[in-house]
Amino acid sequence: MPSIKLNRKNLKNNLTAYAFCLPWLIGFICFTLFPIAFMFATSLTNRKLNGKSSFVGLSNYSAMFKSENFWNSCKVTIFFTIVMMAVTTVWAVIMAMLLNRKQKFNGIFQFFYFIPSVVPTISLAYAFRTIFGKDAGLLNYIISAFSGKNSSINWMYDPHTVYLVVFFVTLFTYNTGQMMLVFRSSLNDVPRELYEACDMDGAGAFRKFATVTLPMISPIVLFNAVTGCISALNGSFALLYPLTGENGDPNGMTQVLSLLIYKEAFSNMKVGYASALSVVLFFIACLFGIIIFAFSKKTVYYEN
Amino acid sequence: MHALKSKKRSTEILIFILKIFVALIMFSPIIWIFSGSFKEIMEFTTSPGIIPKNPTLENFSYIFNNSNYFVYVRNTVLLMGLTTLGTLISSSLVAYPLARMDFPGKRIIFAIIVGTMMIPNIALIIPQYIMFGKIGWLDSLLPMIVPAFFAYPYNVFLFRQFFRSIPKELDEAATIDGCNKAGIFFKVLVPISKPVFVTIGMLSCVFWWNELTQPVFYINSDKWRTLTIALMTTFMYTSGNAFVINWPSIMAASTLMIVPPMILYLFGSKFLVEGIKTSGLK
Numbered sequence: 001m002p003s004i005k006l007n008r009k010n011l012k013n014n015l016t017a018y019a020f021c022l023p024w025l026i027g028f029i030c031f032t033l034f035p036i037a038f039m040f041a042t043s044l045t046n047r048k049l050n051g052k053s054s055f056v057g058l059s060n061y062s063a064m065f066k067s068e069n070f071w072n073s074c075k076v077t078i079f080f081t082i083v084m085m086a087v088t089t090v091w092a093v094i095m096a097m098l099l100n101r102k103q104k105f106n107g108i109f110q111f112f113y114f115i116p117s118v119v120p121t122i123s124l125a126y127a128f129r130t131i132f133g134k135d136a137g138l139l140n141y142i143i144s145a146f147s148g149k150n151s152s153i154n155w156m157y158d159p160h161t162v163y164l165v166v167f168f169v170t171l172f173t174y175n176t177g178q179m180m181l182v183f184r185s186s187l188n189d190v191p192r193e194l195y196e197a198c199d200m201d202g203a204g205a206f207r208k209f210a211t212v213t214l215p216m217i218s219p220i221v222l223f224n225a226v227t228g229c230i231s232a233l234n235g236s237f238a239l240l241y242p243l244t245g246e247n248g249d250p251n252g253m254t255q256v257l258s259l260l261i262y263k264e265a266f267s268n269m270k271v272g273y274a275s276a277l278s279v280v281l282f283f284i285a286c287l288f289g290i291i292i293f294a295f296s297k298k299t300v301y302y303e304n
Numbered sequence: 305m306h307a308l309k310s311k312k313r314s315t316e317i318l319i320f321i322l323k324i325f326v327a328l329i330m331f332s333p334i335i336w337i338f339s340g341s342f343k344e345i346m347e348f349t350t351s352p353g354i355i356p357k358n359p360t361l362e363n364f365s366y367i368f369n370n371s372n373y374f375v376y377v378r379n380t381v382l383l384m385g386l387t388t389l390g391t392l393i394s395s396s397l398v399a400y401p402l403a404r405m406d407f408p409g410k411r412i413i414f415a416i417i418v419g420t421m422m423i424p425n426i427a428l429i430i431p432q433y434i435m436f437g438k439i440g441w442l443d444s445l446l447p448m449i450v451p452a453f454f455a456y457p458y459n460v461f462l463f464r465q466f467f468r469s470i471p472k473e474l475d476e477a478a479t480i481d482g483c484n485k486a487g488i489f490f491k492v493l494v495p496i497s498k499p500v501f502v503t504i505g506m507l508s509c510v511f512w513w514n515e516l517t518q519p520v521f522y523i524n525s526d527k528w529r530t531l532t533i534a535l536m537t538t539f540m541y542t543s544g545n546a547f548v549i550n551w552p553s554i555m556a557a558s559t560l561m562i563v564p565p566m567i568l569y570l571f572g573s574k575f576l577v578e579g580i581k582t583s584g585l586k
Contacts, residue, residue, distance in 0.1 A: 016485045017401035023394040027454025035431035112327040118565040120514040123558035127333040141352040181580045234424035238516040258426045282427040289422030
């Protein structure tokens with residue numbers, strides 16, 4: 001008798017659990033699973049923005065693989081994602097280490113270091129478009145003031161400097177601020193004794209960093225760097241669309257896949273083709289996702 | 305010994321100077337935006353000085369007089385408020401059994417949730433756009449608000465992390481008092497997790513206040529524009545001349561957009577900072 005009662009109770013508990021999960025299940029089916037299936041289906045049609053479509057088989061894909069724009073865009077996407085990840089991680093570690101020095105006004109410094117992360121990316125993009133502007137830009141002004149020569153570099157449209165600008169701007173995104181805060185707390189967890197042992201050996205600041213700090217925080221650095229990849233894939237549109245436009249000026253050098261998708265769907269009205277591009281972006285994201293799982297298995301424990 | 309001490313002192317000073325330098329870099333765009341919003345358009349396009357020569361409030365009055373500014377504010381607040389409300393309710397409900405109950409399928413559900421966290425929204429936005437078009441939701445806030453009521457994987461994950469840190473003994477005590485599993489959530493867990501709700505609510509508000517991508521895809525007409533799109537469209541050009549970018553009014557509109565998150569940080573940095581630390585760790 002008691003076992004039946006227990007089973008009943010178990011059943012009731014399980015049903016309660018499923019009921020609580022219901023909102024997620026509905027959302028997952030409607031807003032993730034169905035769109036994925038629909039994306040694959042649409043990529044096989046020549047659907048236009050006005051909704052007209054007919055089945056064209058794999059011709060979107062063959063057009064895509066022949067398109068120079070597409071290959072350029074894939075290259076830019078992977079380049080942008082990896083470099084952004086590296087640059088923002090290094091910068092976040094630097095800021096976290098500075099903030100963790102026990103000195104006065106750290107609270108105020110954290111405010112200044114972190115606030116750009118919660119500022120709308122579009123405002124930042126416009127601020128930097130003018131700071132790096134050719135004519136009345138702040139940077140040219142500062143360079144002119146220091147060098148004595150008149151500097152009129154068109155930072156945003158010069159193929160030699162555009163990446164400098166773009167990656168500099170990524171230092172101000174939410175991702176950087178988030179990592180900085182995470183690193184601050186994980187740096188605090190590094191045992192003091194290890195540094196003291198280093199001091200006894202007379203190690204310099206750089207050796208201390210290389211032999212103690214870096215190995216101790218490396219799992220978190222690694223994991224945050226890879227999750228930064230995903231936010232780079234996702235956030236690149238909001239950053240680059242107002243900064244360099246849907247064509248990714250100059251010469252498509254900054255045209256990541258999300259910009260190309262937007263352009264094909266809304267300017268060229270080729271929604272079917274844009275879906276095929278989305279499929280590629282989806283697989284690139286999956287690839288990065290798999291890498292995350294591989295890393296997280298090694299470094300992070302999901303206890304059960 | 306003395307030499308060592310003075311050397312240590314000088315490195316401390318050097319680091320402090322470095323800190324100020326980094327602060328200047330990080331704050332430079334914000335100073336630029338603030339200063340630009342008080343400049344006349346002629347000055348903005350000709351001289352990069354930080355202190356405006358003839359400080360003017362013209363740009364702010366231009367925004368208020370030449371656009372439906374308060375409509376954009378209403379839309380943004382509506383979007384922010386409803387998505388945050390939706391995600392707080394739905395994500396906390398879903399996180400509860402995942403954090404504190406045992407049932408068949410739990411591991412699979414959790415694995416799928418973590419897996420979908422990795423799919424960037426932008427990859428699925430085209431099919432979603434077609435889908436929302438078919439049910440007539442385009443050019444409204446619905447494509448962003450409705451999904452929020454069906455649990456964002458990321459927020460489910462955050463709630464789960466927080467719920468797991470609450471001692472299990474509380475549940476047991478409540479069970480002895482005659483509470484069932486649903487009752488435990490509403491009567492025990494929710495009341496003591498208020499700070500968690502505040503934290504995730506803040507993160508969600510910051511996200512939706514700043515969100516550009518989804519409104520750009522879904523919203524067309526002026527009446528549902530959010531502040532972020534207005535910045536890209538309405539305030540972009542001087543009235544009557546579509547070729548001159550009205551930078552000072554963009555800067556003025558940006559200033560107005562930057563202030564709320566700044567105030568939020570000043571008053572709620574404890575919640576915000578703690579929440580972000582947790583979100584980035586795993």
